[in-house]
Amino acid sequence: MEFKTVLTSCPYCGCGCGLLLEVLDGKLVGTLPSKTSPVNHGKLCVKGWTVHEFVTSPNRLTKPMVRKGDTLQESSWDDALNLAATRLKEIKEKYGSDSIGVLTSAKCTNEENYVLQKFARAAIGTNNIDHCARL
Amino acid sequence: MTNSIEEIEGADCILIIGSNTSIAHPLIATRVSRAKARGAKLIVADPRKIPIILQSDLHLQQNLGTDVALINGLMHIILKKGWQDQVFIDERTENIEALKKVVENYPPEKVSEITGIPVADLEKAAEYYAKAERASILYTMGITQHTTGVDNVKSLANLAMLTGNLGKESTGINPLRGQNNVQGACDMGGLPNVYTGYQAVIDQAVRQKFEEAWGARLPDKIGLTATEMFPAVLDGKMKALIILGENPVVSDADCLHVEKALKAIDFLLVIDIFKTPTSDLAHVVLPGAAFAEKEGTFSNTERRVQLLRKAVEPPGESKPDWQIIQELSSRFGYPMDYASPRAIMEEIAKLTPSYGGITYDRLQGDGLQWPCPNTEHPGTKFLHQGRFTRGKGLFSAIEYKPAAEIADEEYPFQLTTGRVHVHYHTGTMTRNSPSLEREISECFLEMHPEDAVELKVADGDWVVIASRRGAVSSRVKLTDAAGRKTVFMPFHFLESRANILTNPAFDPIAKIPEYKVCAVKIQKMDPSDKSILSSASAH
Numbered sequence: 001m002e003f004k005t006v007l008t009s010c011p012y013c014g015c016g017c018g019l020l021l022e023v024l025d026g027k028l029v030g031t032l033p034s035k036t037s038p039v040n041h042g043k044l045c046v047k048g049w050t051v052h053e054f055v056t057s058p059n060r061l062t063k064p065m066v067r068k069g070d071t072l073q074e075s076s077w078d079d080a081l082n083l084a085a086t087r088l089k090e091i092k093e094k095y096g097s098d099s100i101g102v103l104t105s106a107k108c109t110n111e112e113n114y115v116l117q118k119f120a121r122a123a124i125g126t127n128n129i130d131h132c133a134r135l
Numbered sequence: 136m137t138n139s140i141e142e143i144e145g146a147d148c149i150l151i152i153g154s155n156t157s158i159a160h161p162l163i164a165t166r167v168s169r170a171k172a173r174g175a176k177l178i179v180a181d182p183r184k185i186p187i188i189l190q191s192d193l194h195l196q197q198n199l200g201t202d203v204a205l206i207n208g209l210m211h212i213i214l215k216k217g218w219q220d221q222v223f224i225d226e227r228t229e230n231i232e233a234l235k236k237v238v239e240n241y242p243p244e245k246v247s248e249i250t251g252i253p254v255a256d257l258e259k260a261a262e263y264y265a266k267a268e269r270a271s272i273l274y275t276m277g278i279t280q281h282t283t284g285v286d287n288v289k290s291l292a293n294l295a296m297l298t299g300n301l302g303k304e305s306t307g308i309n310p311l312r313g314q315n316n317v318q319g320a321c322d323m324g325g326l327p328n329v330y331t332g333y334q335a336v337i338d339q340a341v342r343q344k345f346e347e348a349w350g351a352r353l354p355d356k357i358g359l360t361a362t363e364m365f366p367a368v369l370d371g372k373m374k375a376l377i378i379l380g381e382n383p384v385v386s387d388a389d390c391l392h393v394e395k396a397l398k399a400i401d402f403l404l405v406i407d408i409f410k411t412p413t414s415d416l417a418h419v420v421l422p423g424a425a426f427a428e429k430e431g432t433f434s435n436t437e438r439r440v441q442l443l444r445k446a447v448e449p450p451g452e453s454k455p456d457w458q459i460i461q462e463l464s465s466r467f468g469y470p471m472d473y474a475s476p477r478a479i480m481e482e483i484a485k486l487t488p489s490y491g492g493i494t495y496d497r498l499q500g501d502g503l504q505w506p507c508p509n510t511e512h513p514g515t516k517f518l519h520q521g522r523f524t525r526g527k528g529l530f531s532a533i534e535y536k537p538a539a540e541i542a543d544e545e546y547p548f549q550l551t552t553g554r555v556h557v558h559y560h561t562g563t564m565t566r567n568s569p570s571l572e573r574e575i576s577e578c579f580l581e582m583h584p585e586d587a588v589e590l591k592v593a594d595g596d597w598v599v600i601a602s603r604r605g606a607v608s609s610r611v612k613l614t615d616a617a618g619r620k621t622v623f624m625p626f627h628f629l630e631s632r633a634n635i636l637t638n639p640a641f642d643p644i645a646k647i648p649e650y651k652v653c654a655v656k657i658q659k660m661d662p663s664d665k666s667i668l669s670s671a672s673a674h
């Protein structure tokens with residue numbers, strides 16, 4: 001049996017509480033508050049305490065999917081990524097860069113936001129990039 | 136936030152306005168309690184009796200959408216009594232005369248009439264705030280989600296500057312960010328007008344710097360905001376959308392309109408960790424990794440950049456979003472080949488003055504608060520010390536404007552929306568947490584008991600709530616939390632999507648829709664009869 005805790009940051013609200021994820025044999029089994037975090041000093045709210053639950057939900061997406069008519073069907077990464085890249089290229093060529101919009105995420109990391117806005121601006125060639133902070 | 140979370144404890148007066156702090160930001164509410172225990176005065180301005188009023192010295196229950204009038208009224212009293220900080224005003228600000236001229240027209244009696252707050256309470260609030268040695272303002276979407284959102288924020292800045300409550304420990308104007316990385320998404324240039332660190336896309340020197348670093352020609356025109364993109368789809372101007380980890384079909388104002396746009400679009404790519412009503416409409420859906428399954432950083436509401444560490448592997452074939460995006464980019468013809476999030480942060484630091492000193496090695500402990508311009512810099516606890524970014528702080532003279540949609544004969548109720556303590560945003564995450572879903576699994580509409588008598592509905596009855604945009608059904612919960620004719624509904628529930636009702640009219644500058652006020656009518660419903668609902672939402 002291998003048990004460890006991993007210090008990380010709560011993904012819910014902007015407080016950014018520090019928390020410890022409890023991992024047993026490679027599986028997420030619980031959450032504890034970080035006592036040393038300058039934000040939360042060993043406390044969490046009910047959302048923070050249960051944060052491992054959504055991560056381990058059986059409803060998580062586990063495979064790429066592409067639309068076939070009215071339904072989404074599982075596909076390989078290669079096919080899904082190629083389809084997405086091809087369609088975006090076609091649309092850019094036909095209607096111009098500004099016919100594409102990108103919504104980045106206040107839930108994703110800084111690095112992911114950075115890479116996505118770089119993709120929008122440098123690859124697609126548009127400043128049509130925003131996120132739901134207004135919402 | 137101009138100041139830090141821990142500084143809240145040291146304030147002598149805290150004004151909470153438009154923030155349901157104990158529900159939406161529980162660990163900041165803890166700091167407020169500690170300040171109270173030290174003897175701080177707490178003023179809560181909110182149209183509803185939210186939990187934190189139990190600790191307050193004063194609850195100002197303003198009518199929906201009257202914040203500018205309220206704040207102008209407070210400043211009127213402060214100036215009349217001579218409680219302003221004249222030294223701060225003289226040394227650090229400009230345009231005070233214009234402000235004085237406008238607030239002159241907001242005497243307590245008039246403000247009381249607009250806001251519904253008794254004159255005596257306005258006077259008390261002005262006194263508590265202005266006479267405190269250190270006063271701090273906390274606000275959230277209750278201030279920004281209005282057609283006058285920018286006016287509201289500027290008014291708060293006026294109030295803080297008038298009393299010298301900026302650029303000092305335990306003061307400031309402190310927006311509490313709703314989502315964990317809203318701050319970071321903005322910092323990283325997830326906005327149509329700026330690159331990382333708020334460097335303007337229309338600034339030629341900045342653009343050139345990024346063109347060189349990225350090896351590409353970059354567009355010089357400001358892009359569309361999220362609220363402008365969906366209408367652009369319906370106009371036929373926007374043909375494809377990439378949506379990363381967002382669920383606008385539930386979260387956006389007038390979301391039936393968003394749904395219509397996404398159904399009409401040529402190509403929709405969604406990257407998410409769960410199936411959502413938005414991903415259901417996509418042409419391609421790519422499975423991302425959750426926070427526990429990847430490395431990276433988040434920037435919290437006090438500008439603290441903190442490390443995210445990987446605890447477990449992502450399920451199935453899902454993978455970190457940064458990897459997905461770079462693979463997509465490479466196939467699109469713009470190769471990206473970052474070895475890790477650490478490598479991405481190195482590039483961010485190089486191109487972003489305020490993140491210049493941020494490295495993964497330095498983030499190991501408590502993280503770092505930007506601005507942090509170089510690797511020797513310890514980070515910045517509070518902003519505007521000694522000087523504002525633009526030099527002098529500018530007072531803005533702002534007149535009160537009513538909400539875009541106010542109750543009338545046909546739609547006699549005003550609806551406001553918000554959160555509940557166990558759920559989060561569109562519920563994609565919390566509603567997949569069994570312990571949270573068990574607490575509250577169904578939407579409710581809060582209604583004043585006297586209104587319920589008039590409508591002949593009892594607690595727990597089903598009603599149909601309709602606005603000019605659509606209709607939803609929900610059970611009624613009777614409470615006198617808000618005044619008569621004001622109803623409240625959380626927006627987490629797909630079954631009763633509050634945002635079918637909300638008004639997409641937005642602030643002209645910030646483009647934030649008016650989630651916090653719209654006019655609705657309410658009708659009792661027989662739960663077995665769904666026909667009124669579908670007919671009402673058909674248009």
Ligand code: SF4
Nearest residue numbers: 010012013017045048
């Ligand atoms: S534990 Fe609660 S208060 Fe702390 S960041 Fe998470 S959601 Fe926010």
